Amino acid sequence: MQAFEYAHPRSMTEALPLLGSRWGETEILAGGTDLLSLMKNYVVTPKRVVNIKGLRELRGIRGTPEGIYIGALVTLEELRTSQPMHEYPALAQAAAGVTSPQIRNMGTVGGDLCQRPRCWYFRSGFGLLARDESGRSLVPQGENRYHAILGNDGPAYFVNPSSLAPALIALGAKARLDGQNGERYVALAEFFVIPKSDAERENVLQPNEILTHVIIPEGAWELSSATYEVRQKEALDWPLATAAVALKMQAGKVASARIVLGHVAPIPWPAPEAEKSLAGQPINEATAARAGEAAVQGAKPLSGNRYKVQLARVAVKRALLAAARPRSIGAKGGV
Amino acid sequence: MADYRWPEAGKRSLIGKRISRLDGPVKSSGRVKYTYDVDRPNMLYGKMVLSPYAQATIKSIDTTAAEKMPGVKAVQVMREPGTEILWAGQEVVAVAAETEEQARDAARRVVVNYEKLPHLVRDVEPAKAGDRAKPAAEQTEGDPDKAFQEAEVTVEGQYGCSVITHCCLEAHGQATEWEGDNLTVWASTQNVSGIGGEFATGLKIPAGNVRTLTPVMGGGFGSKFGADTWGVACAQLAKKAGRPVKMMLERDHELMVAGARPSIHAKVRVGAQKDGTITAWSSESWGTGGMGTGGSPRLPYVFRIPNQRKRHTAVLTNIGPVRAWRAPNHPQLCLITMAALEDLAAKLGIDPVEMFLKNIGMTGELSKVYAAELQKAAELIEWQKKWHPRGDKAPGVIKRGLGISLHTWGGGGHPSNCACAIHPDGSVEVSLGSQDLGTGTRTVIAIIAAETLGLPLEAVKVNIGDSHYPQSGGSGGSTTVGGVSASTRRATTNALNELLAKMAPSLGVENDQLEAVGGRIQVKGNPSKGMSWKQACAKLGTTPINATGQTSITTPTGPSARDLISSGVGGVQMAEVAVDIETGVVKLEKLVAVQDCGLIIDLKTAESQVYGGCIMGVCYALYEEKIMDEQTGRCLNPDMEFYKLAGIADIGELVVHMMTGPGYDERGVIGLGEPPVISSGALTPDKVLAALEKGGAA
Numbered sequence A: 001m002q003a004f005e006y007a008h009p010r011s012m013t014e015a016l017p018l019l020g021s022r023w024g025e026t027e028i029l030a031g032g033t034d035l036l037s038l039m040k041n042y043v044v045t046p047k048r049v050v051n052i053k054g055l056r057e058l059r060g061i062r063g064t065p066e067g068i069y070i071g072a073l074v075t076l077e078e079l080r081t082s083q084p085m086h087e088y089p090a091l092a093q094a095a096a097g098v099t100s101p102q103i104r105n106m107g108t109v110g111g112d113l114c115q116r117p118r119c120w121y122f123r124s125g126f127g128l129l130a131r132d133e134s135g136r137s138l139v140p141q142g143e144n145r146y147h148a149i150l151g152n153d154g155p156a157y158f159v160n161p162s163s164l165a166p167a168l169i170a171l172g173a174k175a176r177l178d179g180q181n182g183e184r185y186v187a188l189a190e191f192f193v194i195p196k197s198d199a200e201r202e203n204v205l206q207p208n209e210i211l212t213h214v215i216i217p218e219g220a221w222e223l224s225s226a227t228y229e230v231r232q233k234e235a236l237d238w239p240l241a242t243a244a245v246a247l248k249m250q251a252g253k254v255a256s257a258r259i260v261l262g263h264v265a266p267i268p269w270p271a272p273e274a275e276k277s278l279a280g281q282p283i284n285e286a287t288a289a290r291a292g293e294a295a296v297q298g299a300k301p302l303s304g305n306r307y308k309v310q311l312a313r314v315a316v317k318r319a320l321l322a323a324a325r326p327r328s329i330g331a332k333g334g335v
Numbered sequence B: 001m002a003d004y005r006w007p008e009a010g011k012r013s014l015i016g017k018r019i020s021r022l023d024g025p026v027k028s029s030g031r032v033k034y035t036y037d038v039d040r041p042n043m044l045y046g047k048m049v050l051s052p053y054a055q056a057t058i059k060s061i062d063t064t065a066a067e068k069m070p071g072v073k074a075v076q077v078m079r080e081p082g083t084e085i086l087w088a089g090q091e092v093v094a095v096a097a098e099t100e101e102q103a104r105d106a107a108r109r110v111v112v113n114y115e116k117l118p119h120l121v122r123d124v125e126p127a128k129a130g131d132r133a134k135p136a137a138e139q140t141e142g143d144p145d146k147a148f149q150e151a152e153v154t155v156e157g158q159y160g161c162s163v164i165t166h167c168c169l170e171a172h173g174q175a176t177e178w179e180g181d182n183l184t185v186w187a188s189t190q191n192v193s194g195i196g197g198e199f200a201t202g203l204k205i206p207a208g209n210v211r212t213l214t215p216v217m218g219g220g221f222g223s224k225f226g227a228d229t230w231g232v233a234c235a236q237l238a239k240k241a242g243r244p245v246k247m248m249l250e251r252d253h254e255l256m257v258a259g260a261r262p263s264i265h266a267k268v269r270v271g272a273q274k275d276g277t278i279t280a281w282s283s284e285s286w287g288t289g290g291m292g293t294g295g296s297p298r299l300p301y302v303f304r305i306p307n308q309r310k311r312h313t314a315v316l317t318n319i320g321p322v323r324a325w326r327a328p329n330h331p332q333l334c335l336i337t338m339a340a341l342e343d344l345a346a347k348l349g350i351d352p353v354e355m356f357l358k359n360i361g362m363t364g365e366l367s368k369v370y371a372a373e374l375q376k377a378a379e380l381i382e383w384q385k386k387w388h389p390r391g392d393k394a395p396g397v398i399k400r401g402l403g404i405s406l407h408t409w410g411g412g413g414h415p416s417n418c419a420c421a422i423h424p425d426g427s428v429e430v431s432l433g434s435q436d437l438g439t440g441t442r443t444v445i446a447i448i449a450a451e452t453l454g455l456p457l458e459a460v461k462v463n464i465g466d467s468h469y470p471q472s473g474g475s476g477g478s479t480t481v482g483g484v485s486a487s488t489r490r491a492t493t494n495a496l497n498e499l500l501a502k503m504a505p506s507l508g509v510e511n512d513q514l515e516a517v518g519g520r521i522q523v524k525g526n527p528s529k530g531m532s533w534k535q536a537c538a539k540l541g542t543t544p545i546n547a548t549g550q551t552s553i554t555t556p557t558g559p560s561a562r563d564l565i566s567s568g569v570g571g572v573q574m575a576e577v578a579v580d581i582e583t584g585v586v587k588l589e590k591l592v593a594v595q596d597c598g599l600i601i602d603l604k605t606a607e608s609q610v611y612g613g614c615i616m617g618v619c620y621a622l623y624e625e626k627i628m629d630e631q632t633g634r635c636l637n638p639d640m641e642f643y644k645l646a647g648i649a650d651i652g653e654l655v656v657h658m659m660t661g662p663g664y665d666e667r668g669v670i671g672l673g674e675p676p677v678i679s680s681g682a683l684t685p686d687k688v689l690a691a692l693e694k695g696g697a698a
């Protein structure tokens, strides 16, 4: 790991000026479960690391009239176990899907949303867009079994790694981003972007901003929500495809639906066609399967990941069926 | 005189009992130090510069910038310019610095220029491998053409498994320290008595100058027999710096270069009569073992089908060096054979247990053992109740299927020497230049010594893991337990006989009328006539007894072999597997392992070996693959994230049954490290098929 300057601010006012104005100069350190391996592998080589764990205002889950504020430093374990989160099964289930207690106890909400892609070309030093010396992406003709099947027109082929993001987007959450010029709020649905160059990042965060909170809007607790993850293993592993759904039900019929796929595209992937297919329908095997079908209509599998289309289809179907079941029955991947 | 032969069943006080491993507490509490934990005064850390290319020639190496980096104390070029690189991750330069981080940073400043050459890293079909395809001579037995013509039923299929790695918990590596021309190596090795010579050759010093220490080690599985290039480089760095150096492989390097198991793929045809009698086998196989051709795989496995035709082609690739992997070649051959035979049973519409039993004669000498084990395994997995023809008719998306597999292994003991000292204060030491890879070797040695001397386990001090102790073989091929059991039994018996000879006159009897039982030396049949062990030893005055024992060099084989040790075991495993037919996610629900290994010294550690083998088998059957990228020539998953291993939740229920008692015990001690891993990996792939077929794949 390249030597770096380490900053441990105690407040936001202390922290913000420590951040750089260009990507790569400074990195924010939360739980460190991702940043440390990135640094050890020289994938990122910051000159300064700003540890935000001393920022108390970023802790805790709090109810307000506008909704639930989840601090960026809330751990995945807190998310999985805290009482208020039981109202949002999609989110608690997504947190539970990270089956390593160590990672759940260290990893934070902010870190989960901002973690970098797991694309093995990126992690081996070929850059975010995984290009060889000639600038050609290594992914389409390479080992792409875990890469994107949607939103993969290039130049990015990685999948967004966050399991929380699809659930939060389905619940209509937004992010609060704080910079030296004050704060701004961005719907999580607009937070993630597909980078066009290696110099860009995977979200709209500026290098001198901190994601401080995620806000689930008031009323979202009324939604029937669920996350379904297809995982090859039960022990710590990455999902192959996931779906988070949040349904507004009226008299047994879908009044409105949000369906977001995870781990299938460079950003959490909304499925408006699938949502539309459910309008006014009850949730049953047939309607859920039809929605799953609609969700993958635009899929363009790469040479080695056609199987993920089927998995995404099934994830949507099973998430819908789980959401429609009475609460407390969890949805979980595996057999 | 005490007899060498193992005591009869009724007369064993420790042998065959369930005894917890002696080093369990110090290992689980972290008190014992692995090579990884070695911390010598003033020690430096070594890191290596690795080739990013799979095949290349080194043009030039410039270490000036690295030498100037903070903390750097020595730089050692491991491969000179002009030499060829044969895999990505091959070591080029080693650097020693005050901290690991400094060493890592400095290694990145070494400038190496390469001329890239074409590579191949995938085990493609021979037709696509060009001149890297190296066909072996065709082998035939009987008259395969005629047999296939006459076969009433034939079945064809393609089966295979990928290149996988060893994934030892403790990475490869060592710490080295010089004192003048004498070198001490703390090595994570399977070969305490053997690697000193390799260090000596590499360093051009007399072999006697090297001392190897491995008090405990974190697994090797066949990948840790040599001094390795990094071992020699580590010692060279230590010499240059004049300080101890520790150089352990990083996990990524470990997965890239520290051992791979060859892949194999095969197109198989099997012929049979309608009644299930197997008559013919043909296979066209290929696979990669890196840049080596290996031999022809011995297909079919276990079943000696009378008419056979086999063609094999080795595909030479730049995947890294192949190393022996627990039961070398057996798991791959087992998988292919069992999968093909189960497909045959399915086509014949016969219960595979029935078909296996019908053909059990083809397994040769072990056929009775297999038949008994098949019966036991079937009972434990409730085969009769659960088995159904292919295609699970049960409703829902989870379909289940059963699988069955047979395996064999030699496991004869290796040459081993043991020294036993009985001290006048009554304490006992047994010393062997052996090693405990985590299998329980230390415990087994203590059990045998204590049993022989009629002492409690705690009374024996076991000295292993030091090359200054009497030479004992490397721990590979399940040879250790046989080797150390025989040498320990002989050394301790010899020592005891010396003691008895000294005591006999004072008790007024002949030596052969004395025995050591329950902490006493006493007259056989007259226990009151005797003395405590301590009293007896006190009579030695100031001269301890020092006796030695050796393993006999030839190991008798076969079920009828009778000696302290023999070789040749059979095992049967059966599994119940569930598959989600909408997602293809497979889960092992239950695995039954029935195994024989002759006389069992410690039932608990023996069972642990089988559990461990099964877990390793489940890992490679369901998850493991060393994923190579043809474009870059690199391994893409040299980490524990995408190099997938099962966690506890993925393993399912394991049931282990050891075959013991009459018919097994008389054969003496036989190794157990390899056998249990062979079948487990064969159990899943076709089980999935079994569950999927007609079950309504989505």
Ligand SMILES: Cc1cc2nc3c(=O)[nH]c(=O)nc-3n(C[C@H](O)[C@H](O)[C@H](O)COP(=O)(O)OP(=O)(O)OC[C@H]3O[C@@H](n4cnc5c(N)ncnc54)[C@H](O)[C@@H]3O)c2cc1C
Residues within 6 Å of the ligand: A027, A028, A029, A030, A031, A032, A033, A034, A035, A036, A052, A072, A076, A097, A098, A103, A106, A107, A108, A109, A110, A111, A112, A113, A114, A115, A116, A161, A162, A163, A164, A205, A209, A210, A211, A212, A236, A237, A238, A239, B640, B641
């Ligand atoms: C084997 C393995 C399996 C995993 N499986 C899953 C999985 O299935 N699903 C899943 O979602 N995750 C999974 N994870 C990832 C894990 O959840 C993340 O590593 C963790 O959530 C990151 O949180 P952290 O606080 O440790 O982040 P850090 O490592 O501290 O930071 C991660 C990144 O986010 C940035 N960052 C952190 N906090 C902020 C902030 N408040 N504002 C701006 N930028 C910030 C950092 O600069 C860094 O770039 C897995 C990890 C491993 C190792």
